[in-house]
Amino acid sequence: MKFIITGGAGFIGSAVIRYLLAETSHEVLNLDKLTYAGNLQSLKSVESNPRYRFVQGDIADADLVEQLFSDFQPDVVMHLAAESHVDRSIDGPADFIQTNIVGTSVLLEAARNWWKSLSSEKQQAFRFHHVSTDEVYGDLDSTDALFTEETSYDPSSPYSASKASSDHLVRAWHRTYGLPVVVSNCSNNYGPCQFPEKLIPLMILNALEGKPLPVYGKGEQVRDWLHVEDHARALYQVATRGEVGETYNIGGHNEKTNLEVVHTICDLLDELRPQHPGDISSYRELITHVTDRPGHDLRYAIDAGKIDRELGWVPEETFETGLEKTVHWYLDNSDWCRQVQDGSYQRERLGQA
Template sequence: MKILVTGGAGFIGSAVIRHILDNTSDSVINVDVLTYAGNLESIPGVENHSRYWFEPINICDRSELERVFSEHQPDAVMHLAAESHVDRSIDGPLVFVQTNLMGTFNLVDTAYHYWQSLTNAQQSSFRFHHISTDEVYGDLGHTAALFTEANSYQPSSPYSASKAGSDHLVSAWGRTYGLPTIITSCSNNYGPYHFPEKLIPHMILNALQGKELPVYGRGLQVRDWLYVEDHARALYTVLTRGEAGQRYNIGGHNEKTNIEVVETLCVLLEEMAPDKPAGIKHYRDLISYVADRPGHDMRYAIDASKIQRELGWIPQESFDSGMRKTVRWYLDNSGWWQRVLSGAYQLKRLGAK
């Protein structure tokens, strides 16, 4: 197949591209405008890869999207391009509405008109796979419930509201126009190449630099943690084996409070990076508690039984094994994250080496 991946320079998108190029014979067209969170250094070794093309365009640019579909003739779309940071959506929601809603409209409608031009056999095998989040379902609070594919939508933040809207657009193009769409919703991802503003890399890098580890509220919010390479494998499984018109939840079966996550990182760093910054006796001494963010959901948790039952996918990494791999990766790849922190990674947007 030739797969068009939007947001392929982002955290999950880059994992998807690495998985496809390393484990299949498929080709990839990476469509990414390279915002602050887009980093081509997260997909090393692709510059001269025979099965990889990069298109530095914005999904809000309809004419450029039409050109890409016409030139590359993809067999499938994996739509991961999105503004995705909740705190940023609270501070500046407009770009989330523009990218996640209008960008998704442009993409799904362009894909639909392209799909109409295909032969019957090509139309039947084509897939538009939209990657969403468990945050569209809202807050489970203090219940023991799990999000299933049948849950109603109750988004809490501008980010999750914009993702919920994009889900509805994709679903509507499937129901109204017959475009073969699939939607997946995932729990919190973590792992290599994660942008440092997110919880786990932020805590690792702050600890290594002797900075405070700021935890919202008392750190009792619960999330289900999914290793990003497990997620990439799940997404490819859904694309190639999933049923058009269906939705699949993808979770890691690892519910942890935020403070448990931070304390786990501190324990691993004590073992794996014992030479601490000057004046630091224990990494956990860096933990501080800060005012909670507005509308902070208490608990998310995914019921991933459908994808296991119907497609045979289960995560390969436990929380302990995935966290150990993640800490090891950041310790061994300081060059990557130092270039992110300094801003040097953005030079590739300008064509620099």
């Protein structure tokens, strides 16, 4: 089959592309605007693969998107392109509205127009897979509650509100026009090639440089952690085997407070990189509690029973095995980290323009 992946130079998108090209025989077209979070270095291992094609462009560019559908003739669209960092959405929500809402509407229209042009058999086989987040559900009130596919939406940040809006658009295009869609909502991802504004890579790289490890408030916020390669496998199952019109929650079964995550990273680094910077004897000494961000949800946790029952997917990584692999990756890929930190990865982006 032919897959269009939007946002394929991002953290999760690049993992999906690496999975598709390594584990299947499908063709992939990667459409990515290459904003700050898009990094072609994360796709170096596949850039020469004859089944892979990269196009730099904006999902909100209707003419470009329509042309790509016509030229590439996709069987599946996996829509991962999104502005995704909560802090950035608080500082400047306009980009989130433009990409996550307007961009999704443009992509849906292009997909609908392409789908209408297909034969009846190909229409039945076509899928539009919208990749979303558990943050659309808002905050969990109790310690034993879980997000299910029926949980009401209650987003707290401009980011999660924009993703909730895009989820509603996708479902509306299915109900109104019959476009064959599937939706997935995932918990917090971690793993290789994650941009270091996110918690886990930020803590790893700050610790290695002897910088403070900023923890919001008391670090009591609870998240369910999902290794990105487990997520890529799940997304493939949803896109190719999910039932049209259905939603699948994808979680790692790994609830941890932010402080627990940071402590575990510090302990791993104490073991794997005992040459501490400065005069500290443990990386835990770098932990610094900072003022909590506005509207910070306390707890997210996903019930991933549906995708297990219906599609047979369960995560392969525990938090302990996944985090150890992640720390090793950042220790072993200092060039990737350096290029992101000093901004030199963006020169390749500009060279592609």
